[in-house]
Amino acid sequence: MQIFRTLLLRLATTAVTLVGAAVIVFFVIRVVPGNPIAMMLPPGATEDDIRRLTALYGFDKSIPEQFVIWAGGVLSGDFGMSITARQPVLDLVLGRLPATLELSLMALVIAVFIGGVSALTGTRERGTRIEAAIDVSNGMALSVPDFLWGLILVLVFGVAFPIFHISGRITPSLDLPFATNFYLIESVIRLRFDLWLDLVSHMLLPALALAIPLAAIISQLLKQSLKETMHLDYVTLSRTKGYGETHVITREALPNAILPTLTLVGVQFTFLIGGTVIIERLFSYEGLGNMAIDAVINRDLPLIQGIVLLFALIFTGVNLAVDLLYAVLNPRLRHA
Amino acid sequence: MSFLTLEGLSARLKGTDHRLLRKVSLSVAAGEVRGLVGESGAGKSMIGKAILGILPRSVEIVAGSIVLDGVDLQSLSPRERRRKIGASCALIPQDPLTALNPSRRIAPQITDRLVDILGWERKRAEDRALELLGEVHIAEPERVLRSYPHELSGGMRQRILIASAFAAEPKLIVADEPTTALDVTVQKQILKLIGEMQRRHGTALLFVTHDLGVVSKVCQTLSVLYGGMVVEDSDVRSFFAAPGHAYSRALLAASPKYTDPDGSLTPVPDAVIEAVRQEVAAADRTWSHG
Amino acid sequence: MLDGRSLIKRRAGARLWLAGLWLGGLFAAALAAPLIAPQDPLAQDLFLGRMPPFWMAGAEPGYYLGTDSLGRDVLSRILYGARIAFLVAIVAGSLTCLIGAGLGLAAGFLRGWVDLAVSRLIDIWMAFPPVLFAILLIAVMGPGLFSIILAIVVIDWTRFARVVRAEAMAQGAMDYVASAEVAGRSRLSTMIVEILPNVLPTIVVLLTLEMGIAVIVEAILSFVNLSVSTDDPTWGGMIAEGRTSIHQAWWVIVFPLITLFLTVLSFSQLGEGLKDRFDPVLR
Numbered sequence: 001m002q003i004f005r006t007l008l009l010r011l012a013t014t015a016v017t018l019v020g021a022a023v024i025v026f027f028v029i030r031v032v033p034g035n036p037i038a039m040m041l042p043p044g045a046t047e048d049d050i051r052r053l054t055a056l057y058g059f060d061k062s063i064p065e066q067f068v069i070w071a072g073g074v075l076s077g078d079f080g081m082s083i084t085a086r087q088p089v090l091d092l093v094l095g096r097l098p099a100t101l102e103l104s105l106m107a108l109v110i111a112v113f114i115g116g117v118s119a120l121t122g123t124r125e126r127g128t129r130i131e132a133a134i135d136v137s138n139g140m141a142l143s144v145p146d147f148l149w150g151l152i153l154v155l156v157f158g159v160a161f162p163i164f165h166i167s168g169r170i171t172p173s174l175d176l177p178f179a180t181n182f183y184l185i186e187s188v189i190r191l192r193f194d195l196w197l198d199l200v201s202h203m204l205l206p207a208l209a210l211a212i213p214l215a216a217i218i219s220q221l222l223k224q225s226l227k228e229t230m231h232l233d234y235v236t237l238s239r240t241k242g243y244g245e246t247h248v249i250t251r252e253a254l255p256n257a258i259l260p261t262l263t264l265v266g267v268q269f270t271f272l273i274g275g276t277v278i279i280e281r282l283f284s285y286e287g288l289g290n291m292a293i294d295a296v297i298n299r300d301l302p303l304i305q306g307i308v309l310l311f312a313l314i315f316t317g318v319n320l321a322v323d324l325l326y327a328v329l330n331p332r333l334r335h336a
Numbered sequence: 337m338s339f340l341t342l343e344g345l346s347a348r349l350k351g352t353d354h355r356l357l358r359k360v361s362l363s364v365a366a367g368e369v370r371g372l373v374g375e376s377g378a379g380k381s382m383i384g385k386a387i388l389g390i391l392p393r394s395v396e397i398v399a400g401s402i403v404l405d406g407v408d409l410q411s412l413s414p415r416e417r418r419r420k421i422g423a424s425c426a427l428i429p430q431d432p433l434t435a436l437n438p439s440r441r442i443a444p445q446i447t448d449r450l451v452d453i454l455g456w457e458r459k460r461a462e463d464r465a466l467e468l469l470g471e472v473h474i475a476e477p478e479r480v481l482r483s484y485p486h487e488l489s490g491g492m493r494q495r496i497l498i499a500s501a502f503a504a505e506p507k508l509i510v511a512d513e514p515t516t517a518l519d520v521t522v523q524k525q526i527l528k529l530i531g532e533m534q535r536r537h538g539t540a541l542l543f544v545t546h547d548l549g550v551v552s553k554v555c556q557t558l559s560v561l562y563g564g565m566v567v568e569d570s571d572v573r574s575f576f577a578a579p580g581h582a583y584s585r586a587l588l589a590a591s592p593k594y595t596d597p598d599g600s601l602t603p604v605p606d607a608v609i610e611a612v613r614q615e616v617a618a619a620d621r622t623w624s625h626g
Numbered sequence: 627m628l629d630g631r632s633l634i635k636r637r638a639g640a641r642l643w644l645a646g647l648w649l650g651g652l653f654a655a656a657l658a659a660p661l662i663a664p665q666d667p668l669a670q671d672l673f674l675g676r677m678p679p680f681w682m683a684g685a686e687p688g689y690y691l692g693t694d695s696l697g698r699d700v701l702s703r704i705l706y707g708a709r710i711a712f713l714v715a716i717v718a719g720s721l722t723c724l725i726g727a728g729l730g731l732a733a734g735f736l737r738g739w740v741d742l743a744v745s746r747l748i749d750i751w752m753a754f755p756p757v758l759f760a761i762l763l764i765a766v767m768g769p770g771l772f773s774i775i776l777a778i779v780v781i782d783w784t785r786f787a788r789v790v791r792a793e794a795m796a797q798g799a800m801d802y803v804a805s806a807e808v809a810g811r812s813r814l815s816t817m818i819v820e821i822l823p824n825v826l827p828t829i830v831v832l833l834t835l836e837m838g839i840a841v842i843v844e845a846i847l848s849f850v851n852l853s854v855s856t857d858d859p860t861w862g863g864m865i866a867e868g869r870t871s872i873h874q875a876w877w878v879i880v881f882p883l884i885t886l887f888l889t890v891l892s893f894s895q896l897g898e899g900l901k902d903r904f905d906p907v908l909r
């Protein structure tokens with residue numbers, strides 16, 4: 001019952017956040033000085049052009065009116081038309097979403113893997129030079145954001161040792177048998193491992209750039225809570241049963257150390273998704289973030305609104321999912 | 337033939353001259369219950385940890401041997417040593433509230449050693465766990481096995497830890513102040529239970545405690561420690577009749593239950609402490625020369 | 627016997643000094659750029675396009691770190707770029723700090739509706755990808771230094787607000803605050819006289835970190851071509867320009883990248899170092 005009420009409250013705040021985000025996106029674009037229509041049009045457009053476009057996009061109505069119309073549309077799944085692509089915003093956005101999701105999830109998997117392994121190694125080798133080395137590299141990884149790691153990866157693996165692609169999502173000349181835009185997943189389902197490899201060699205560097213800071217955070221937090229757990233009696237007791245260090249760390253300490261890490265990783269994962277915007281640009285990866293920057297440069301207001309709103313939806317969704325996961329994983333909450 | 341023999345075991349804080357154990361020698365025969373007594377910092381817990389191979393990383397053994405069941409533990413590889421200890425020894429820890437893993441159910445915490453180390457089938461191990469919970473007088477054992485630790489009381493958890501310690505029929509159990517963290521009322525029951533289980537299974541028991549009262553109730557023999565050194569090794573009856581060492585006498589006089597009920601408690605006199613310190617220092621000198 | 631912990635501790639001191647040295651040196655060089663820059667950072671010379679740095683064959687004397695595709699001197703552009711980087715770091719950092727810490731302090735100590743409003747705003751802000759938000763703001767306001775600074779303030783005030791709010795809340799629960807209020811101090815003056823000095827170390831650390839972030843945000847915005855103007859030398863702009871000729875002239879991207887990397891790293895190390903200094907538990 002308690003957990004149910006907490007959940008409802010959590011859903012309510014999420015809804016408030018989303019509405020707030022929608023309001024802010026809408027008004028930032030309109031309240032800030034400058035005529036959005038004038039921004040949209042190329043130089044040399046006539047008064048008549050402006051008037052026609054203004055009426056077409058409903059900009060001749062009052063701002064609250066415009067908001068009601070737009071919000072009504074959004075709720076019924078109509079995000080308006082993109083000005084540059086002349087297609088429904090929803091179609092465009094949903095078409096790009098899989099690319100960004102695949103990239104983010106791949107980065108998350110890499111981050112969890114690197115962070116997890118280095119935290120476990122650091123715990124096993126606590127007090128040694130190996131742990132000191134892990135601490136130093138974590139510090140470095142956290143000091144510098146994903147954008148710079150991306151640039152460094154481009155230079156090192158794209159130019160100096162050209163083993164991975166530094167541009168695009170897939171080699172353009174390839175025939176794509178895909179029915180959806182989840183290329184990476186579909187290539188596995190269709191057993192087209194040639195395509196899968198091509199995709200991975202395109203995605204690896206951007207995913208790594210996104211993963212480096214998160215991996216360091218996971219490593220730091222997890223190692224710290226693992227080390228705190230290693231002193232506890234049940235860990236010692238497990239040692240007396242004849243188990244080795246690796247088993248003791250993974251089976252006894254890890255399940256208890258993972259919870260505090262999890263909540264923070266949730267927030268950090270939304271930062272990672274936010275990072276895709278610039279990383280996709282850097283690697284010319286055809287995802288949502290790259291489209292967003294194009295939309296901003298082309299002043300495609302409906303498209304910008306749609307993308308920003310979708311990002312907000314993903315962010316709040318991730319946070320909600322982490323909270324739920326936390327409740328499910330924590331036996332004390334589950335039975336409370 | 338004793339099951340456990342410590343010969344001149346010496347340990348220190350790694351990289352320093354700070355000695356934690358000084359040539360400790362003692363033995364525990366099969367089925368024997370030996371008390372390990374001393375004030376805090378005397379090294380009694382350290383001995384238990386050394387036997388079970390759970391010394392902190394900052395502590396190193398510099399001399400002496402631990403012979404378990406005729407095998408010198410130091411001669412084994414770390415993995416073999418762990419297996420040997422896991423198969424023949426067990427620990428009853430001090431604090432039942434922290435000695436059970438909060439994120440695992442009770443059943444696997446009792447059965448894991450049986451399945452993973454001794455290679456039992458899971459079903460057999462679970463039947464064994466049920467049977468053991470009965471032995472430690474836990475009602476509704478099926479329900480308890482499915483519970484998480486936080487759903488159970490402290491006394492209940494200590495019973496589970498006792499059951500778990502006896503699960504693999506070890507030859508030796510180290511009980512590390514098993515009642516200190518409990519309420520006084522529960523203490524008595526748990527003490528009784530440990531004695532009962534020990535007699536039923538015939539297990540040797542190394543009982544680490546600062547409480548001579550506990551020793552007089554549970555143990556047959558005892559070793560008195562000061563400064564990481566065994567100052568007296570005796571059987572319980574003759575010890576309580578006439579302690580051999582001055583420090584032991586003082587310790588006994590300082591224990592509430594063994595002084596004259598009308599008389600006041602006598603703290604261990606400074607002179608006695610000074611004398612035993614000198615003894616430790618003397619031992620150190622012979623140690624560094626030999 | 628080398629203990630890992632003491633190793634890190636000793637390195638931490640060295641890192642603090644190195645970071646300070648780099649930032650101080652670069653700041654001085656930025657101030658003195660008109661005096662020490664070997665070339666005019668804007669001067670183009672198509673005959674001098676993509677000249678390599680001085681140690682390589684074919685280098686042009688006086689162009690120590692080579693030239694970009696328009697023949698502009700890389701070293702001079704890095705030095706002038708440092709002026710913009712530091713300007714943004716200092717102005718945007720301080721403004722963000724002022725607004726964010728102010729709101730956080732008010733929310734954490736005064737509680738009530740102020741806290742409710744600020745917390746809700748933080749939640750909403752957390753729902754936006756910061757880079758996208760910044761780009762959006764720049765697009766709406768138009769490029770330029772002022773827009774960049776404003777964008778950084780608007781997107782990043784929550785960094786300060788979140789941490790300072792939590793700290794102020796913790797401090798507010800302590801006895802000394804209650805006794806100050808019993809002694810007849812007003813809420814506002816308690817906040818400024820009692821609470822602020824106690825959260826000040828945190829604020830200083832955050833400010834240092836924020837300066838590094840401001841530098842990187844400026845670089846990102848000039849990378850996507852939305853910063854000052856395409857001609858003005860900015861590190862991000864140089865990196866974007868170098869990205870296109872990465873195979874022909876690596877030096878165009880590598881030198882500004884190294885400078886940017888070291889600067890961001892130094893701000894961050896300085897912040898972390900200060901955090902360790904201020905933290906009584908770690909000290």
